[in-house]
Amino acid sequence: MVPSRPGLVHQLDPATQRSEGDVNRSDRRTEWQASALDERTQRLLAEDSKYFLHQSLSSPCLNALESCEGIYVTDVQGRRYMDFHGNNVHQVGFGHPDVVAAVRRQLDELSFCTRRYTNQVAVDLARKLTEITPGNLNKVLFCPGGSEAIGIALKLARIATGRHKTISMWDSFHGASLDAISIGGEAIFRAGVGPLLPGTEHAPPPDEYRCLWDCGTRGGCDLKCSNYIEYMLEKETDVAAVIAEPCRATPYIPKPEYWQRIRKACDRHGTLLIFDEIWQGLGRTGRWFSCEHFDVVPDILVTGKGLGGGIMPLAALVAREELDIAGDRALGHYTHEKSPVACAAALATIEVIEREGLLEHAARLGEYALDRLRELARRHELIGDVRGIGLTLGVELVKNRKTRERATDQAEQVMYRALDKGLSFKLTMGNILLLTPPLIITLDELDYAIDVIDRCLYEVAA
Numbered sequence: 001m002v003p004s005r006p007g008l009v010h011q012l013d014p015a016t017q018r019s020e021g022d023v024n025r026s027d028r029r030t031e032w033q034a035s036a037l038d039e040r041t042q043r044l045l046a047e048d049s050k051y052f053l054h055q056s057l058s059s060p061c062l063n064a065l066e067s068c069e070g071i072y073v074t075d076v077q078g079r080r081y082m083d084f085h086g087n088n089v090h091q092v093g094f095g096h097p098d099v100v101a102a103v104r105r106q107l108d109e110l111s112f113c114t115r116r117y118t119n120q121v122a123v124d125l126a127r128k129l130t131e132i133t134p135g136n137l138n139k140v141l142f143c144p145g146g147s148e149a150i151g152i153a154l155k156l157a158r159i160a161t162g163r164h165k166t167i168s169m170w171d172s173f174h175g176a177s178l179d180a181i182s183i184g185g186e187a188i189f190r191a192g193v194g195p196l197l198p199g200t201e202h203a204p205p206p207d208e209y210r211c212l213w214d215c216g217t218r219g220g221c222d223l224k225c226s227n228y229i230e231y232m233l234e235k236e237t238d239v240a241a242v243i244a245e246p247c248r249a250t251p252y253i254p255k256p257e258y259w260q261r262i263r264k265a266c267d268r269h270g271t272l273l274i275f276d277e278i279w280q281g282l283g284r285t286g287r288w289f290s291c292e293h294f295d296v297v298p299d300i301l302v303t304g305k306g307l308g309g310g311i312m313p314l315a316a317l318v319a320r321e322e323l324d325i326a327g328d329r330a331l332g333h334y335t336h337e338k339s340p341v342a343c344a345a346a347l348a349t350i351e352v353i354e355r356e357g358l359l360e361h362a363a364r365l366g367e368y369a370l371d372r373l374r375e376l377a378r379r380h381e382l383i384g385d386v387r388g389i390g391l392t393l394g395v396e397l398v399k400n401r402k403t404r405e406r407a408t409d410q411a412e413q414v415m416y417r418a419l420d421k422g423l424s425f426k427l428t429m430g431n432i433l434l435l436t437p438p439l440i441i442t443l444d445e446l447d448y449a450i451d452v453i454d455r456c457l458y459e460v461a462a
Contacts, residue, residue: 070092099309102348137296146278147175147306163240165199286363286390309349406431
């Protein structure tokens with residue numbers, strides 16, 4: 001038995017825990033749970049806490065759910081919440097009848113595909129992904145989750161280039177496995193876990209609102225960050241891949257020239273460009289994949305989360321055919337690599353997005369939501385910035401618009417007050433309200449959610 005040695009445990013500064021969401025050990029959470037949860041829920045949470053290992057952001061949990069449908073989740077007390085978080089698996093909402101029907105049919109026909117065999121639904125999904133991804137991305141691998149897909153991409157980049165180094169962004173998230181946190185940039189995952197992968201270099205992410213270079217103006221700051229990436233490529237000379245989310249989850253959307261410059265720099269230096277579209281892909285930004293907004297095609301694109309229709313775990317890597325060079329290696333080789341049930345859910349999800357016009361719907365409602373949130377910013381001093389693309393929206397709260405000091409406590413207050421009014425969303429970087437509703441949301445539902453945020457901001461300011 002390993003003795004407990006708490007003196008050697010790396011304790012994180014609470015501020016560094018807030019990059020990926022609200023902290024589950026905060027005083028605000030304790031206060032909300034004491035006032036909002038009944039005895040039955042408290043008992044269930046206590047049982048959860050007893051049996052699950054504790055980890056920041058996850059367990060102990062906030063609340064307990066009983067059901068989910070459409071844009072709503074319902075807790076065990078019967079309260080419904082609009083889910084503007086959903087771990088970004090809910091592009092077509094929860095329990096979409098077409099996805100559920102596809103899963104049921106597949107369970108009756110072929111519930112599992114043993115390794116070394118293929119099946120029609122897996123082939124159909126691979127073909128469909130090559131049709132909806134941009135450019136010449138036409139070779140696919142499936143795996144159960146995004147972290148695994150990132151691992152496959154890293155291995156393929158090493159094999160293709162004969163190099164092992166990567167350039168990724170500080171504050172980025174690419175998954176929770178050891179290889180994914182090595183290229184990720186969040187202390188809550190990286191700090192105190194010992195040696196990470198070698199050669200994982202990091203660059204500052206583009207963010208004109210919180211510019212590292214203190215440019216002081218908008219309109220050109222992104223390009224300074226892209227120049228720094230090229231500077232790193234020139235100095236390192238042996239980088240296998242630049243890997244990044246096309247749009248940061250804060251959310252921050254760089255100018256097209258940012259990625260266009262990096263694409264050209266990668267080509268000059270023999271470096272692959274890998275885009276992590278695990279949470280942004282499949283329509284969230286108003287196009288199938290967010291990189292389409294920048295007219296840039298990566299060498300490898302990774303997607304997941306919503307691919308399983310909010311029901312099944314599934315991720316995919318899509319690469320250009322020239323990278324099909326590792327036939328003598330095992331890049332993924334996962335037990336559920338070609339899960340027919342997960343592939344059936346994914347095909348049904350893509351069909352729903354196409355049939356219901358959800359790409360256009362997300363783009364249209366996203367523009368409307370941005371206009372409404374900007375109007376809120378004119379009335380609420382707490383709002384320092386509003387940004388977004390499609391139905392990926394962010395409201396950054398600050399104590400002072402000149403100093404831009406993060407209003408972390410106020411953001412938590414807004415979040416918990418919104419829960420009381422039936423709206424659930426995630427905080428990121430401690431002070432940003434990250435709003436990612438299902439793409440099936442109606443205009444009336446979106447208006448109601450923004451009205452809730454408006455009321456909560458007034459209450460917190462008062």
